[in-house]
Amino acid sequence: MTTSGSDVETAPRPSPSLRTEALEQLLTERGLVDPSVMDKFIANYETNVxxxxxxxxxxxxxxxxxxxxxxxxxxxxxxxxxxxxxxxxxxxxxxxxxxxxxxxxxxxxxxxxxxxxxxxxxxxxxxxxxxxxxxxxxxxxxxxxxxxxxxxxxxxxxxxxxxxxxxxxxxxxxxxxxxxxxxxxxxxxxxxxxxxxxxxxxx
Amino acid sequence: MTTTAPLAIDGPAAPPRSNGELVFAEPWEGRAFGMAVSLHDAGAFAWERFQAALIRRIAAWEAGHPEGECWSYYTQWLAALEDVLTADGTVAEGEVAARAHALAERPAGYDHEDHDDHAGHGHGHGH
The missing domain is CATH 3.90.330.10 (Nitrile hydratase alpha /Thiocyanate hydrolase gamma)
Incomplete structure (x- = not known):
């Protein structure tokens, strides 16, 4: 899962959907977010609050x-x-x-x-x-x-x-x-x- | 609970809890929202910092954006979150884009750009 810098420079800006997924992966790998905790926040605002x-x-x-x-x-x-x-x-x-x-x-x-x-x-x-x-x-x-x-x-x-x-x-x-x-x-x-x-x- | 109420507050005919419309138009919007809220909850940043970044992003979009680009609130939200995390060094400049491009190159079966059922798989769970 490596991409050379030049590819990034010339490629179109990735969709927000992909950027979101990428950011979530990076933060999860670093132990900064827990997807199951995120799920609870999202579900709470979608259904309870x-x-x-x-x-x-x-x-x-x-x-x-x-x-x-x-x-x-x-x-x-x-x-x-x-x-x-x-x-x-x-x-x-x-x-x-x-x-x-x-x-x-x-x-x-x-x-x-x-x-x-x-x-x-x-x-x-x-x-x-x-x-x-x-x-x-x-x-x-x-x-x-x-x-x-x-x-x-x-x-x-x-x-x-x-x-x-x-x-x-x-x-x-x-x-x-x-x-x-x-x-x-x-x-x-x-x-x-x-x-x-x-x-x-x-x- | 009274039986004469026009609608039960907690029963199956309860009034809409989600504002009468979807809270998130697409699954990634919910993930972007959940990331910011859970990072803040974990003490990663003060909400005011995120809010200031969001205000800057929205103002910049309103001051000028590519012709034909539709307004998307959560696109600005995500960009603001990236701004905050890049400024404090949590992620490096260009790192999110590089990972996103790598994700885009997954085999077609794993590319859920065109799927509408994100919830069941992928998006970083299990790492």
Whole structure:
């Protein structure tokens, strides 16, 4: 498995798939990564950690005023109370949407996102078009994503970074007053927690 | 667990846990993600270092890229990871490319570039 330097110089750049495999081999040979440990991380984010965690946080905030206050005052620790912590889970700040103020989150520089409560970001969140446009013309971007906001609703674009990862506390929809915390959870979508949708009451 | 909930939280009809779309579009994206996270977890680098490298890679792509090259977030992620590991000497300059070329020269049966079932074999397991 040796390749001469000149071959490398003239060959086309290998695909990311091959580069990934090559890097994993090199790191495994050096004892720096353990593929079975990697498997666990990958499986955890593919199947366990996702927006369901964020939905549980919001449902609790909607039904427990004391928790709501803690969540808005100190997001990271209130979220940890429910057992959700981990990489990209530090410095989570929760902002509340109201009938007159709508928060929407973005990471203009890369893809900062509160992994422990939302899982890994969807492809559109990482897309250069969303990251650039939602700052310049949030109302148009939200409308394209199916959220038409009245002209008198103020839109605040929250730019995430390593210092702050934003999570939106959406409005509890009318008609859900009689639902329990457990019944509210399935209504709360990932998009509502990013701020590109509202939570809808069950039909 | 209530029986009147529109959807069970933990049952078979549970709401999507994976954002309603595949978390990783291709298997190598998951491997690239898993490598960075497990290296960081093992203390190989501070997350801020990786994040700064990722920001530089994304900014460079947005400032200019080959005509017709599609945006791929995990391609930038992988490049950022290589940047961090090359800068600290964990891998040598050109080493990843050399190994990748060697892998590309495997007999056709072992080249899973065109396969979609990476998970079952190869990709460095068992070394």
């Amino acid at each position: 996702g927006p369901l965690n964020g939905a549980k946080v919001v449902a609790k905030a909607w039904t427990d005023p004391e928790y709501r206050k803690r969540l808005l005052d100190e997001g990271t620790s209130a979220i940890k109370e429910l057992g959700f912590a981990g990489p990209q889970g530090e410095h989570i700040v929760v902002v509340e949407n109201t009938p007159t103020l709508h928060n929407v989150t973005v990471c203009t520089l890369c893809s900062c996102y509160p992994w422990p409560v939302l899982g890994l970001p969807p492809s559109w969140y990482k897309d250069p078009a969303y990251r650039a446009r939602v700052v310049r013309e949030p109302r148009a971007v939200l409308a394209e994503m199916g959220l038409d906001l009245a002209d008198d609703v103020e839109i605040v674009v929250r730019d995430s970074s390593s210092e702050v990862r934003w999570l939106v506390l959406p409005e509890r929809p009318a008609g859900t007053e009689d639902l329990t915390e457990e019944e509210l959870v399935p209504l709360i979508t990932r998009d509502a927690l990013v701020g590109v949708a509202k939570v809808q009451a069950p039909a």
